[in-house]
Amino acid sequence: MSRAEDQQKKASARNGWLLSAPALALLIFAAAGPLLIMVAYSFMVKGDYGNVKWGFSWDGWVGILFERDIFDGTLRLASAHLVIFLRSVKLSLLTTIIVFGFGFPTAWFIATRNPRARAIWLFLITIPFWTNLLVRTFAIGEILRTEGLINTLLLRLGIIDAPLQMLYNEGAVLVGMAYVYLPLMVLPLFAAIEQFDMKLLEAAYDLYASRFKVLWHVILPIVRPGIIAGSILVFVPSLGAYVTPRVLGGGKNMMIGNFIELQFGQGRNWPLGAALSMTLLVIVSIALLFYVRAINRGAKGGGHG
Amino acid sequence: MTERAAVTAESVYKVFGQGAHAVHALENVSLSIQQGEFFTLLGPSGCGKTTLLRLIAGFEMPSGGHILLDGQDVTDLPPNKRPVNTVFQSYALFPHLSVRQNVGFALKMQGRPKAEIDGRTEQMMALVKLESMADRKVAQLSGGQQQRVALARALAPQPKVLLLDEPLSALDLKLRKEMQVELKRLQTETGITFVFVTHDQEEALTMSDRIGVMSAGKLQQVASPRDIYTAPVNRFVANFIGETNLLPVTAAKGGYQLGCGVIVSADGNGSTLSIRPEQIRVADSKAKGAIEARVTNLVYFGTDVHAHLELGDGAKMVARLPLPPGGDTGLMRGSNICVDFVPGAARLIGE
Ligand SMILES: Nc1ncnc2c1ncn2[C@@H]1O[C@H](COP(=O)(O)OP(=O)(O)OP(=O)(O)O)[C@@H](O)[C@H]1O
Ligand SMILES: [Mg+2]
Numbered sequence: 001m002s003r004a005e006d007q008q009k010k011a012s013a014r015n016g017w018l019l020s021a022p023a024l025a026l027l028i029f030a031a032a033g034p035l036l037i038m039v040a041y042s043f044m045v046k047g048d049y050g051n052v053k054w055g056f057s058w059d060g061w062v063g064i065l066f067e068r069d070i071f072d073g074t075l076r077l078a079s080a081h082l083v084i085f086l087r088s089v090k091l092s093l094l095t096t097i098i099v100f101g102f103g104f105p106t107a108w109f110i111a112t113r114n115p116r117a118r119a120i121w122l123f124l125i126t127i128p129f130w131t132n133l134l135v136r137t138f139a140i141g142e143i144l145r146t147e148g149l150i151n152t153l154l155l156r157l158g159i160i161d162a163p164l165q166m167l168y169n170e171g172a173v174l175v176g177m178a179y180v181y182l183p184l185m186v187l188p189l190f191a192a193i194e195q196f197d198m199k200l201l202e203a204a205y206d207l208y209a210s211r212f213k214v215l216w217h218v219i220l221p222i223v224r225p226g227i228i229a230g231s232i233l234v235f236v237p238s239l240g241a242y243v244t245p246r247v248l249g250g251g252k253n254m255m256i257g258n259f260i261e262l263q264f265g266q267g268r269n270w271p272l273g274a275a276l277s278m279t280l281l282v283i284v285s286i287a288l289l290f291y292v293r294a295i296n297r298g299a300k301g302g303g304h305g
Numbered sequence: 306m307t308e309r310a311a312v313t314a315e316s317v318y319k320v321f322g323q324g325a326h327a328v329h330a331l332e333n334v335s336l337s338i339q340q341g342e343f344f345t346l347l348g349p350s351g352c353g354k355t356t357l358l359r360l361i362a363g364f365e366m367p368s369g370g371h372i373l374l375d376g377q378d379v380t381d382l383p384p385n386k387r388p389v390n391t392v393f394q395s396y397a398l399f400p401h402l403s404v405r406q407n408v409g410f411a412l413k414m415q416g417r418p419k420a421e422i423d424g425r426t427e428q429m430m431a432l433v434k435l436e437s438m439a440d441r442k443v444a445q446l447s448g449g450q451q452q453r454v455a456l457a458r459a460l461a462p463q464p465k466v467l468l469l470d471e472p473l474s475a476l477d478l479k480l481r482k483e484m485q486v487e488l489k490r491l492q493t494e495t496g497i498t499f500v501f502v503t504h505d506q507e508e509a510l511t512m513s514d515r516i517g518v519m520s521a522g523k524l525q526q527v528a529s530p531r532d533i534y535t536a537p538v539n540r541f542v543a544n545f546i547g548e549t550n551l552l553p554v555t556a557a558k559g560g561y562q563l564g565c566g567v568i569v570s571a572d573g574n575g576s577t578l579s580i581r582p583e584q585i586r587v588a589d590s591k592a593k594g595a596i597e598a599r600v601t602n603l604v605y606f607g608t609d610v611h612a613h614l615e616l617g618d619g620a621k622m623v624a625r626l627p628l629p630p631g632g633d634t635g636l637m638r639g640s641n642i643c644v645d646f647v648p649g650a651a652r653l654i655g656e
Contacts, residue, residue, distance in 0.1 A: 202364055203397035206384045207411035208462065217414070221401045 035281075042274035050268040060271025064279055081259070088255040089283075091170060091245075092238035095177040096231050099185040102178070103230065107189035111196070122190065125183050133180065137247045140176050141167060144248070168250030176244040181237065185230040192226025225295060232291045236284050256280050309376040311466050311498040312338040312361055317370035319356050319522075330356040332522045334370075338466075338500060338515075343492050345501045347509040348519035349545070354502045357519075358468050361500065363387045375465055385414075390459035392469040396451050398443040404454050405430065405439040411462040429457040432491065449480045456491065466498045473508065485512055506546050510534065518542050536573065539655050543579040550585070550622040554578045554653070561653065565617035567596045571651040582611065584650035585624035587634075590643040598622070599641050610634055614644065 042060045044052040067078040110121040128136060143149045144166040151163040166172060196219070204214045220227070242257035249255070254262070256276065263273030319331040330353045338344045346354045359365045360372055363384035371380045379387050390411070398407050409426040417425075430436050433453035438446065443454060452472060459467055472488075473481045489512055492499045503509055509516050510530040517527045518541075526538045537543035540551060553576060554561040560570040561578060571578055588595045598614035601621075605611075605628075612634075614622045624644055626634055636642065 197395075197397065197400075199393060199395055199397040200399060202384070203391075203393060203399070204410070204414075206362060206364075206389075206391050207414055207458070208385045209410075209414040210385060213414055217410075218399060222399075 038274045038277050042271055042278055044271055046269050046271050048268070050264070050270060052270050057271065060269075060273075060275035063269065063272040064275055084254050084256060084259050087170070087253065088239055088257075091173055091177065091255065092235050092241075094174055095181060095238045096185075096235045098174065098178045099182050099234050100227070100231065103182055103185035103189055104227075106182075107186045107193050107226075110186070111190050111193035112198075122187075125186050128180075129183065133243050134247070136180070137176055137243055140179060141172075141248055144172055144175070167248065168252070170249065170253055172248040173241075173245045173253055173255075176248040177238050177241055180244060181234040184233040184237075188229040188233065189223065189226045192223040192229075196222055228291055228294050232287060235287060239283060239287075240280055309340070310337040310373070311340045311342065311375060312336070312344075312500065313371075313373035313376075314357070314360075315371040315373065317357070317360060317372065318368045319353070319360060319365065320368045329522050331360070331367075334522075334524050336517060336524060336527065338498060341496050341498055343489070343499045343501065343512060343514045345503060345509040345513035345516045346519060347503060347506060347516050347545075348525075349504060352519045353522045354504075354519055355470055358391070358470050358500065358502055361466070362389055362391050362468055388465040390462060390464040390467055392455045392459045392467065392472045394471045394474060396455040398451055398454055398458070400442070400444055403440050403442060404435055404446070407443060407454055408457045408461050410458060415462060425461055429461045432460070432494070433457045433487075448476055449484065452476065452484060453487075456488075460491070460495060460497065463495075464497065466500060469499060469501045471502055471504070473503075474505075481508075488512065510546070518545060520545070535650075536652060537579065537654055539575075540577060540579075543652075543654055547581060548623065549579045549581055551654075552578045552580070552620055552622070563596070563616070563618075564620050565596065567594060569594050569596075569646060569651060570648075571653050572649070573653040575653040575655040577654050577656070578651055579654050580622070580646055580651045582623045582625035583609075584647040585622065585626075585644050586647060587626065588643050588645035592643070592645055594645045595643040596645060597641060597643055600636055600638055603636060603638055610636070612636060614642075 041052050043056055043058070044060070045055045045057045046059065047053050062075070063078075065078060065081060066075040067081075068075055106125075110118055110125070113121060141148075145151070146163040146165065146167070148167075150166065151160075154160045155163065200218055200222070201214055204218045205211075209217060239255075240257045241255055242261060245253055245255040246258055256279075260273050260276045260280070263269045263276060267273070314334050314336040317331055317334045318329075321328040321330055334353075334357060346357060348354055356365065360367050361374075363379070363382060363386075367380065371378055373379065374387060374389060399410065402410065405426055408429050409422045412422040412425055427436070430439055433456055435450065435453050435457065438450065443451060446454065452475075455472070469488075473484050476484060485508060488499070488501075501509075501512065510533075513530055515527060515529055516533050518525045518533065520541050526533060526542045528536070533542065533546055537546060537549075543549045543551065552563055554563055554569075554571070555576070556562075557568050560568045562568050563578070569578070590597070596616060598616050600612055601615050602613040603610055604613075606625075607628075609625050609627045612624045612626055614624055616622065622644075626636075628634060
């Protein structure tokens with residue numbers, strides 16, 4: 001390598017670092033910093049009025065699954081915590097599935113319009129993002145509540161005699177989350193379907209595939225990266241959802257996000273809150289790991305036969 | 306026309322759109338393609354070749370008329386119920402599948418037993434010489450190799466008819482020539498009826514058993530390559546296939562009179578005479594039917610020379626004259642010569 005070449009290489013490396021410096025600084029202070037504080041808090045002793053006291057303790061982590069008897073100090077499995085974890089995972093998975101069920105036909109519809117109509121539809125899909133999440137969630141509550149839109153309508157039409165209890169249950173949380181996260185599924189699906197070569201449909205149809213087989217053997221495998229991306233984008237924030245379960249689920253249908261908030265608020269158990277946050281992070285990381293592996297498997301191929 | 310042609314089109318119409326924007330892609334097309342035939346649809350861009358092919362495959366429904374396969378009316382059947390497969394111009398291979406999986410796709414969709422799928426797939430890959438690439442993804446293949454996969458994929462389910470829409474147009478010249486030979490070999494080996502679409506007349510002439518020449522949604526002539534070339538039925542076919550000289554003639558005693566007064570003999574009927582450039586030769590001025598002409602230009606083509614001629618009445622012709630071993634025809638620009646037509650070569654055609 002010549003001297004000039006060598007210098008050029010060094011300069012470009014230096015420029016690379018300089019350019020990435022702001023991003024790195026932001027990552028360290030805004031992401032890694034709080035994370036480290038959380039890790040530290042989770043191993044400290046809880047303060048009497050919230051906050052933490054200096055000193056090492058496993059109590060925060062133990063508290064995730066166990067509760068200490070107030071009288072004899074023995075550990076018991078905290079089934080209430082488990083219920084919250086399971087509910088969070090269940091509702092997030094269901095949200096992902098529901099949103100996919102609605103999002104796939106929507107994305108297909110948009111991707112098969114002409115370019116101008118496409119832009120308009122995409123624009124419409126993103127409109128909900130413009131309003132505050134809290135406002136939108138309360139609006140859904142307005143529709144579902146006992147004196148709400150649906151009940152009033154059904155009562156007027158004489159279809160029901162007494163109002164249906166639709167608010168403050170898991171169903172209401174599902175409806176709310178599906179509504180909030182639909183665009184996050186539609187956009188990556190749209191991007192994948194837009195790239196899909198529609199000639200392949202004719203080819204498959206010509207080669208004796210039924211309509212269902214075309215969907216199963218051609219469309220879904222090819223747009224799989226979009227399906228996976230959309231599912232992750234919906235599943236991850238669903239898992240940590242806070243506003244929706246709080247407003248639509250009432251106090252009884254808590255999810256992990258509400259449970260964490262409780263520890264930093266009324267519960268006054270910051271180490272437990274911190275440990276719970278870390279647990280959430282681990283669950284999300286596992287989901288992402290699954291995502292990366294699924295993508296790689298798709299790229300290497302061979303899965304289908 | 307036998308009872309059981311492989312493909313029959315009965316007065317097929319196809320109209321796209323409505324009202325003022327309606328496009329009449331096919332008008333009253335009737336056609337019968339025999340079992341085991343290599344049939345080519347030839348015509349300029351936009352004449353309706355792809356549309357006719359798509360009607361046979363079932364991707365489009367005719368606006369009028371019927372499509373029969375093997376004597377059975379399939380007009381209302383969807384593509385997956387027709388014993389016909391298509392090789393697409395863009396190949397349309399499945400990018401998420403390997404070569405082997407692409408070739409076996411149709412058999413798998415038909416729910417054939419695994420042993421049969423595997424056996425037939427191997428056989429098909431051998432037929433198109435792709436065994437060594439069986440496990441590659443199709444994106445890792447060259448254009449010519451993708452072409453072979455598309456062929457093998459469409460042939461694997463043993464269709465009664467194979468439809469090919471300009472399958473060679475994306476290949477470079479050398480590869481195209483190779484694939485022409487290859488296609489012809491495949492057709493002979495499998496005995497499957499091929500319906501081949503092209504706008505390349507040379508391709509059509511060298512490969513086909515019969516050619517259907519199309520123009521503006523209508524079938525102009527269906528005949529063997531030889532008949533299409535030597536006996537075109539109208540001006541469009543004569544012009545589209547090869548080069549030709551068209552001269553107006555009037556019936557006269559002993560033959561047909563050209564504008565310059567010379568009387569020549571010709572077959573067929575119509576008021577225009579078609580004569581191919583290579584069927585014009587230099588003649589003695591005293592010979593019967595000799596035409597006086599002035600050489601306006603000479604263009605050399607290695608083996609022969611194209612002489613641009615102007616007749617007495619101002620009509621223009623091009624003659625393709627073979628170069629003698631010395632390489633000199635003795636012709637000069639601006640000189641006057643006499644030419645005549647090879648006996649039996651001149652044809653009268655309609656409009
Ligand atoms: N889906 C469609 N909608 C409207 N018009 C169409 C459609 N498909 C074809 N056409 C029109 O029908 C006519 C015939 O088209 P076709 O594709 O059959 O031509 P072609 O002979 O295959 O031409 P090329 O050699 O360019 O492929 C054209 O004028 C085309 O614009
Ligand atoms: Mg075409």
